[in-house]
Amino acid sequence: MNLYEFEGKEIFSKFGIAIPKSILLRREDNVIKKYNQLGIKDVVLKAQVLSGKRGKNSGILFASNIEEVKLAVEKIFESNIRGQYVCGVLMEEKLNIAAEHYLSITYDTNKKQPVLIYSESGGMDIEEVDEDKIKKVWLDIRQENIDLDIPYANELWQCFLKTDARVMEINPLVKITDEKWIAADAKIAIDDDAFFRHQDWIFEPRTMLGRLPTDREIQVKKIDEGENYYRGTAGKYIEMDGDIAVLFSGGGASIANMDALFQVGLKPANYTEYSGNPPREKVTQLAKIVLSKPGLRGLWIAGGVANFTDIAATFSGIIDALDEVKPAYPIVIRRAGPNEIEGKRLMEECAKRNNLNLKIFGKEIAMGATATALVDMINKK
Amino acid sequence: MSILIDKNTKVLVQGITGKEGQKAVAAMREYGTQVVAGVRPGKGGEVVEGIPVFDSVQEAMSAHPDISTTTIYVPPFAAKAAILEAIENNISIINTIVERIPIQDTAYCLASAKEKNIRLIGPSSLGYISPGEGRVGVVGGPLVLANQVFQPGSVGVISRSGGMTNELSWQIRKAGLGQSTAVHVGGDLLMGTTYADLLKLFEKDIQTKAVVIFGEHGGGYEFEVVEMIKNKEFTKPLAVYIGGKFANMFPEGMNIGHAGAIVEKGQSAEEKEVVLKSVGVLIADTYEDLVIKIKPFA
Numbered sequence: 001m002n003l004y005e006f007e008g009k010e011i012f013s014k015f016g017i018a019i020p021k022s023i024l025l026r027r028e029d030n031v032i033k034k035y036n037q038l039g040i041k042d043v044v045l046k047a048q049v050l051s052g053k054r055g056k057n058s059g060i061l062f063a064s065n066i067e068e069v070k071l072a073v074e075k076i077f078e079s080n081i082r083g084q085y086v087c088g089v090l091m092e093e094k095l096n097i098a099a100e101h102y103l104s105i106t107y108d109t110n111k112k113q114p115v116l117i118y119s120e121s122g123g124m125d126i127e128e129v130d131e132d133k134i135k136k137v138w139l140d141i142r143q144e145n146i147d148l149d150i151p152y153a154n155e156l157w158q159c160f161l162k163t164d165a166r167v168m169e170i171n172p173l174v175k176i177t178d179e180k181w182i183a184a185d186a187k188i189a190i191d192d193d194a195f196f197r198h199q200d201w202i203f204e205p206r207t208m209l210g211r212l213p214t215d216r217e218i219q220v221k222k223i224d225e226g227e228n229y230y231r232g233t234a235g236k237y238i239e240m241d242g243d244i245a246v247l248f249s250g251g252g253a254s255i256a257n258m259d260a261l262f263q264v265g266l267k268p269a270n271y272t273e274y275s276g277n278p279p280r281e282k283v284t285q286l287a288k289i290v291l292s293k294p295g296l297r298g299l300w301i302a303g304g305v306a307n308f309t310d311i312a313a314t315f316s317g318i319i320d321a322l323d324e325v326k327p328a329y330p331i332v333i334r335r336a337g338p339n340e341i342e343g344k345r346l347m348e349e350c351a352k353r354n355n356l357n358l359k360i361f362g363k364e365i366a367m368g369a370t371a372t373a374l375v376d377m378i379n380k381k
Numbered sequence: 382m383s384i385l386i387d388k389n390t391k392v393l394v395q396g397i398t399g400k401e402g403q404k405a406v407a408a409m410r411e412y413g414t415q416v417v418a419g420v421r422p423g424k425g426g427e428v429v430e431g432i433p434v435f436d437s438v439q440e441a442m443s444a445h446p447d448i449s450t451t452t453i454y455v456p457p458f459a460a461k462a463a464i465l466e467a468i469e470n471n472i473s474i475i476n477t478i479v480e481r482i483p484i485q486d487t488a489y490c491l492a493s494a495k496e497k498n499i500r501l502i503g504p505s506s507l508g509y510i511s512p513g514e515g516r517v518g519v520v521g522g523p524l525v526l527a528n529q530v531f532q533p534g535s536v537g538v539i540s541r542s543g544g545m546t547n548e549l550s551w552q553i554r555k556a557g558l559g560q561s562t563a564v565h566v567g568g569d570l571l572m573g574t575t576y577a578d579l580l581k582l583f584e585k586d587i588q589t590k591a592v593v594i595f596g597e598h599g600g601g602y603e604f605e606v607v608e609m610i611k612n613k614e615f616t617k618p619l620a621v622y623i624g625g626k627f628a629n630m631f632p633e634g635m636n637i638g639h640a641g642a643i644v645e646k647g648q649s650a651e652e653k654e655v656v657l658k659s660v661g662v663l664i665a666d667t668y669e670d671l672v673i674k675i676k677p678f679a
Binding site (some may be wrong): 002050051082107109110112113114127140141142161164166167189191193194196197208209210233238249250251252253254255256258259260261262263271273275276303304305306307308309336337338363366367368369 | 404408457458480481482483484485488489491492493495507519521522523526530540541542543544545546547548549551552555568570572595597598600601602604605622624625626627628631634635636637638639640641642646666667669
């Protein structure tokens with residue numbers, strides 16, 4: 001999960017990394033009161049969004065009096081920063097910048113270990129900096145401390161390890177006129193899978209898309225919570241603009257099927273996958289939410305030849321939802337694996353008693369080909 | 382011949398008393414794999430599916446010093462300790478099915494394994510199967526199904542996805558071919574055994590004439606393959622499918638599908654295809670296409 005700048009900076013400061021004096025403004029806050037509370041004349045106002053590029057999209061503005069501050073805050077809350085939700089405005093002291101550097105730690109997937117990246121050319125995308133101006137230091141994850149002649153290197157390392165981060169970036173790392181270093185920005189991605197050792201991870205709702213989660217997304221997320229969170233997942237749902245509801249089995253098949261759906265010219269209403277052996281109830285909840293979106297024109301349920309997912313059991317979960325919703329639009333299913341014969345029988349009975357326009361395929365035909373079958377059924381209507 | 386496993390491989394199951402562990406024991410044994418011991422702290426002396434349970438890996442190893450492979454079936458928060466215990470006891474291959482292990486724990490285990498030249502397969506790996514030889518983990522499913530999908534043959538299979546390992550193997554079988562070994566490498570950001578690691582083994586394996594890979598957008602593991610081919614370390618025909626072209630519509634940093642399938646700059650499905658193609662890799666537009674591309678060489 002990506003953190004907002006203000007959340008990241010709070011974490012940095014706990015680990016001894018200096019941050020500018022600041023105050024967070026929410027939509028409902030009294031701007032005058034907050035400005036007076038901060039008590040600094042020259043300020044910078046920064047849109048709190050989940051991905052960068054806000055500088056180029058009027059997400060960062062400067063102000064030196066209350067009128068300018070009010071205007072800037074209003075402007076930022078109204079702005080559209082690449083479709084992202086602005087959850088707040090961070091009002092900070094304007095820094096006297098002597099130099100802008102870059103510092104980050106992330107995982108290098110090729111070397112399979114963390115890498116610290118440092119450059120004296122900060123303030124811009126690291127991808128735009130010449131290779132010879134970038135210093136990379138690969139770190140052993142088992143090292144408790146690191147000793148490098150780079151400002152805040154060990155502080156950031158402590159922060160990276162103890163926060164269970166995937167990415168930590170300070171850009172720019174600013175040298176202020178009195179020879180001190182300060183983190184002018186904070187980009188942190190935490191590892192959601194480490195939540196069990198971070199009771200303090202209580203963050204406001206968000207999506208990786210940068211927008212607020214929809215009601216359906218919030219509902220689906222709840223399905224996988226609880227102590228058996230790792231036993232079969234049924235909690236992936238991203239709401240999209242199209243009109244074909246999808247229920248895919250498995251991460252790999254879901255990716256291949258999304259590509260296949262676009263290839264035949266259909267547009268998904270959602271991205272959804274369940275995997276492992278989720279219990280019937282979890283699948284029912286998921287399927288109901290998927291089917292609850294208005295304006296659907298079709299439903300595609302597809303997965304590969306399962307290894308150990310009980311097809312009859314997961315189908316039963318879907319059937320419970322179909323019995324309730326009774327969709328009028330075409331439905332195409334492709335799935336195989338353990339207990340597939342029973343699963344198919346149950347599904348055909350469900351189609352019959354609810355008069356569904358449903359076609360079900362097994363492993364005799366590949367997944368992608370059944371997307372074409374769905375197109376044909378939709379066009380026949 | 383096969384890679385990673387043969388009829389003589391002796392397997393340990395860590396977390397043998399859990400539901401998934403028991404399922405794995407049954408799956409391996411019905412396929413003819415020798416599961417010789419299990420571990421579950423506090424339950425030493427018990428017997429699961431006819432297999433003796435020990436309190437620790439060390440005890441299991443003293444009773445069965447010929448164990449060469451272990452499989453990890455514990456909850457994610459216990460995975461690091463279990464894997465490190467296997468590493469301490471010098472088991473040369475560690476297959477980890479556990480999903481949602483914190484990346485820091487995986488990195489720690491990988492660093493420790495590397496020092497001892499121990500191979501980790503996974504995390505999030507259902508295992509691997511060499512038709513007619515045996516299987517580690519549950520890949521392939523119940524015996525009846527596994528026998529419908531798998532038969533000894535010349536195609537090596539590598540997949541980021543467990544479901545697609547089976548699905549792809551089925552497409553190979555349907556085309557009248559068989560598999561040498563099919564490996565589910567797992568979908569995490571850090572892969573214990575990468576495509577390149579397996580291609581090195583497939584290169585040496587006489588049975589394998591060609592290899593197919595089901596890959597995903599995100600991560601840079603395909604670029605290692607490109608280097609290998611350039612250096613002539615892998616010379617057999619290779620077909621690759623990279624899923625997730627649609628993911629371009631999402632912002633950077635988002636992961637869709639598996640944990641490792643992150644939308645990143647310079648590592649999209651299309652960009653990977655271009656460089657793979659430049660060294661002669663056959664690129665499939667759909668996963669079904671993989672088999673069509675590879676058939677003339679298999």
